[in-house]
Amino acid sequence: MKVILSGNEAIARGAYEAGVTVATAYPGTPSTEILENLATYPGVNCSWCPNEKVALEVAAGASLGGARVLVAMKHVGLNVAADPFMTLAYTGIEGGLILVCADDPGMFSSQNEQDNRYYARMAKVPMLEPADSEEARLMVKEALDISEKFDTPVLLRTTTRVSHSRSIVNVEDEPSRAIRPYSKKAAKYVMLPAFARLRHEEVEKRRKRLIDFATTHPMNIIEKGSSELGIITAGVSYHYAKEAFPEASFLKLGLSYPLSPELIKDFASQVKKIYMVEELEPLLENDIKAMGIKVHGKDLLPRTGELRPEIVAQGWQKNIWQGVNAPATEKLPGRPPLFCPGCGHRGALYTLKRLKLTVTGDIGCYTLGALPPLEAMDSCICMGASVGTAFGMEKADPSAWQKTVAVIGDSTFLHSGITALMDVVYNKGKTTVIILDNGTTAMTGHQDHPATGQTLQKEPTYAVDLEALVRSLGVSRVRVENPLQLDAFRQAVKEELSVPEPSVIIARYPCALKQRLQNEPPLVVKENCIGCKACLGIGCPALSLEETGPAEDQGLTVAIDEDICNGCNLCTQLCRYGALQPGEGKGETK
Amino acid sequence: MNKIDILITGVGGQGTILAGKILGQLALNANLDVKMAETHGMAQRGGSVITHVRLGEKVYSPLIPLGAADFLLSFEQLETMRWLPYLRRGGTIIYHTRSLAPLPVLCKQMSYPAHIPEQLDALEVQVIPVTGENTPVEKNPRVLNITLLGVLSKHLPFKQEQWLEALENTVPPKFLDLNKEAFLAGQSL
Numbered sequence: 122m123k124v125i126l127s128g129n130e131a132i133a134r135g136a137y138e139a140g141v142t143v144a145t146a147y148p149g150t151p152s153t154e155i156l157e158n159l160a161t162y163p164g165v166n167c168s169w170c171p172n173e174k175v176a177l178e179v180a181a182g183a184s185l186g187g188a189r190v191l192v193a194m195k196h197v198g199l200n201v202a203a204d205p206f207m208t209l210a211y212t213g214i215e216g217g218l219i220l221v222c223a224d225d226p227g228m229f230s231s232q233n234e235q236d237n238r239y240y241a242r243m244a245k246v247p248m249l250e251p252a253d254s255e256e257a258r259l260m261v262k263e264a265l266d267i268s269e270k271f272d273t274p275v276l277l278r279t280t281t282r283v284s285h286s287r288s289i290v291n292v293e294d295e296p297s298r299a300i301r302p303y304s305k306k307a308a309k310y311v312m313l314p315a316f317a318r319l320r321h322e323e324v325e326k327r328r329k330r331l332i333d334f335a336t337t338h339p340m341n342i343i344e345k346g347s348s349e350l351g352i353i354t355a356g357v358s359y360h361y362a363k364e365a366f367p368e369a370s371f372l373k374l375g376l377s378y379p380l381s382p383e384l385i386k387d388f389a390s391q392v393k394k395i396y397m398v399e400e401l402e403p404l405l406e407n408d409i410k411a412m413g414i415k416v417h418g419k420d421l422l423p424r425t426g427e428l429r430p431e432i433v434a435q436g437w438q439k440n441i442w443q444g445v446n447a448p449a450t451e452k453l454p455g456r457p458p459l460f461c462p463g464c465g466h467r468g469a470l471y472t473l474k475r476l477k478l479t480v481t482g483d484i485g486c487y488t489l490g491a492l493p494p495l496e497a498m499d500s501c502i503c504m505g506a507s508v509g510t511a512f513g514m515e516k517a518d519p520s521a522w523q524k525t526v527a528v529i530g531d532s533t534f535l536h537s538g539i540t541a542l543m544d545v546v547y548n549k550g551k552t553t554v555i556i557l558d559n560g561t562t563a564m565t566g567h568q569d570h571p572a573t574g575q576t577l578q579k580e581p582t583y584a585v586d587l588e589a590l591v592r593s594l595g596v597s598r599v600r601v602e603n604p605l606q607l608d609a610f611r612q613a614v615k616e617e618l619s620v621p622e623p624s625v626i627i628a629r630y631p632c633a634l635k636q637r638l639q640n641e642p643p644l645v646v647k648e649n650c651i652g653c654k655a656c657l658g659i660g661c662p663a664l665s666l667e668e669t670g671p672a673e674d675q676g677l678t679v680a681i682d683e684d685i686c687n688g689c690n691l692c693t694q695l696c697r698y699g700a701l702q703p704g705e706g707k708g709e710t711k
Numbered sequence: 712m713n714k715i716d717i718l719i720t721g722v723g724g725q726g727t728i729l730a731g732k733i734l735g736q737l738a739l740n741a742n743l744d745v746k747m748a749e750t751h752g753m754a755q756r757g758g759s760v761i762t763h764v765r766l767g768e769k770v771y772s773p774l775i776p777l778g779a780a781d782f783l784l785s786f787e788q789l790e791t792m793r794w795l796p797y798l799r800r801g802g803t804i805i806y807h808t809r810s811l812a813p814l815p816v817l818c819k820q821m822s823y824p825a826h827i828p829e830q831l832d833a834l835e836v837q838v839i840p841v842t843g844e845n846t847p848v849e850k851n852p853r854v855l856n857i858t859l860l861g862v863l864s865k866h867l868p869f870k871q872e873q874w875l876e877a878l879e880n881t882v883p884p885k886f887l888d889l890n891k892e893a894f895l896a897g898q899s900l
């Protein structure tokens with residue numbers, strides 16, 4: 122049957138068809154929908170883990186226990202999971218294990234655009250790269266077969282344009298699911314130095330066998346076209362190049378690591394010039410140059426950002442598409458993403474801005490608070506970094522603790538903030554940490570986490586008690602505050618900054634987008650508005666100033682778009698002239 | 712059939728992805744190839760979003776090349792201007808005339824660009840403004856995406872039954888009647 126699936130949906134489908142029975146992940150754009158979809162199929166135990174390292178370790182255990190396993194994460198997630206990953210490459214597997222990592226060239230939703238193809242090379246683990254949804258489905262199955270055949274974890278690398286593009290897929294039947302019986306093999310799975318040395322030899326032998334395997338692999342395809350130009354490519358770049366050079370010869374690498382010199386040399390001998398079309402780093406290019414083959418690649422194409430058909434064409438001096446003579450677009454007002462109406466993060470970050478604090482930030486919806494008009498964030502490196510960064514600033518300048526706070530979301534705190542807070546307590550810090558607890562992993566689309574009380578498969582479960590967790594680390598000053606009660610919240614922050622010991626403020630307010638709590642919009646009393654714009658400082662999309670008209674001779678006064686106002690009443694706390702008065706708080710669910 | 716490239720633009724939450732899915736289903740039902748590329752994640756929080764839709768006998772890239780789109784289907788004026796460079800010469804713009812102020816405009820740091828309709832009319836392309844008056848959009852802005860598909864349907868080689876079937880295959884049953892009404896309203900504009 123033919124259906125249209127996104128790349129991520131197709132990966133889930135492929136895993137189901139391949140008989141995967143255990144799947145783990147931590148959410149992260151563009152990978153999140155893989156587990157969300159797989160969880161809808163029968164017979165697959167799917168779960169969100171607190172972070173990617175745990176996800177991979179659970180997956181490794183499930184493989185050891187004999188199941189076919191899929192683990193999914195975004196590119197930077199593999200940094201977190203790199204420790205188990207590198208050694209899993211030595212131990213190998215029992216049940217097939219596929220690690221899907223979704224790269225984000227162009228950084229649509231990421232803090233960097235690292236090229237995870239390096240990980241295949243570093244771990245000497247085979248990598249497959251689908252170019253569209255049907256390939257994604259087929260490659261999941263192939264990856265699991267390779268995993269079992271060569272006793273190795275296998276990487277399936279997608280990019281945003283593969284994960285989040287839709288195309289036609291042929292779905293096949295449901296598989297049979299068999300678990301391999303467990304038997305102890307300590308020399309293979311206990312990575313003591315003595316055993317690991319032996320395993321590394323095995324990894325090298327495996328790498329050589331995989332090179333032979335790649336020479337004739339059916340997913341490494343030569344398409345014979347003109348002998349003037351040969352294009353070597355992988356993943357979605359293949360489609361861009363095909364669009365730009367339909368007449369060229371192609372070598373499309375589905376199994377993109379390890380490379381087979383025999384195959385590449387064969388292709389190279391058939392064409393006059395070779396154009397390497399790959400996003401980000403010149404990895405294929407360097408490997409192929411090292412084979413003594415002359416190619417063009419990053420001398421013509423950018424090493425940053427994603428490719429597009431026109432970029433691939435222009436790199437080879439070809440202009441194909443003629444657009445309209447559009448007026449320049451650079452000067453148009455941007456439309457950055459922003460906090461939703463009713464978001465608790467807005468109150469918290471507004472307060473930190475007003476107090477003129479140094480804010481070490483973290484990753485989540487609240488990172489949007491770094492943008493105007495709030496501009497209330499000084500740093501953001503990776504998930505969990507806020508706490509350690511604040512503590513480090515305090516070490517550099519012993520008075521910094523009085524004017525520095527770390528902000529971190531609930532999901533991010535559980536992902537990798539706990540250990541840093543432990544460090545603050547252990548090493549006698551005085552850091553103030555604000556956990557922005559909206560009860561969900563909002564940024565990636567509202568996934569559950571260990572403190573929400575619900576699993577990925579919607580079963581009720583124990584919910585981590587954040588207050589108790591933080592206390593158990595040795596933080597005695599722990600308080601829960603509502604970030605939309607500005608005066609009280611501000612007071613709380615000032616108090617905690619004034620005490621020379623670690624403190625944690627849990628800023629608790631449910632995600633507006635998830636809970637859809639809706640109060641009456643504030644009452645606007647136009648006559649009272651003097652147009653001071655104080656309320657606009659919170660960057661709420663429901664608020665604007667409108668021309669009241671020359672007749673009234675008043676200039677600009679505040680207006681509320683009632684269609685999008687959530688009635689959170691934050692703005693009413695900022696108006697000193699009585700122009701915005703609290704609406705009725707019924708707390709109804711929309 | 713020749714390949715048709717449609718760029719759908721709007722603001723996060725306006726339903727560009729659903730509009731794309733309906734077009735995709737339409738192509739699938741007609742035994743055509745189709746590819747779509749969407750905006751997910753961070754940008755969805757009220758940001759500028761686009762969905763690329765490409766249908767034809769065989770489609771390679773999920774991204775429409777810059778300057779190749781046959782149609783720009785836009786749910787908001789400013790976004791029409793922003794994504795205009797994607798339109799090919801002689802292409803068609805179908806856009807909703809309502810403007811939604813982005814943050815720099817709400818905060819009075821920048822002003823909303825003036826005279827967008829005039830600027831569009833000055834281009835050598837077909838321009839179809841849609842006000843939404845006398846359509847279900849007046850009461851319910853959420854059906855804007857479907858209404859604009861109704862307008863687009865008059866320019867594509869598919870029959871009304873095919874469109875309605877694609878809607879049935881894609882839209883949740885409880886919203887189907889509302890969406891059919893919106894589609895037909897767009898088609899009769």
Ligand SMILES: Cc1ncc(C[n+]2csc(CCOP(=O)(O)OP(=O)(O)O)c2C)c(N)n1
Binds near residue numbers: 149173534
């Ligand atoms: C290692 C890593 N994994 C995943 C992500 C993707 N990601 C960014 S923020 C985030 C979680 C945000 O949740 P939370 O901290 O609760 O903040 P919220 O968005 O709810 O405000 C995720 C999963 C990432 N950037 N890095």
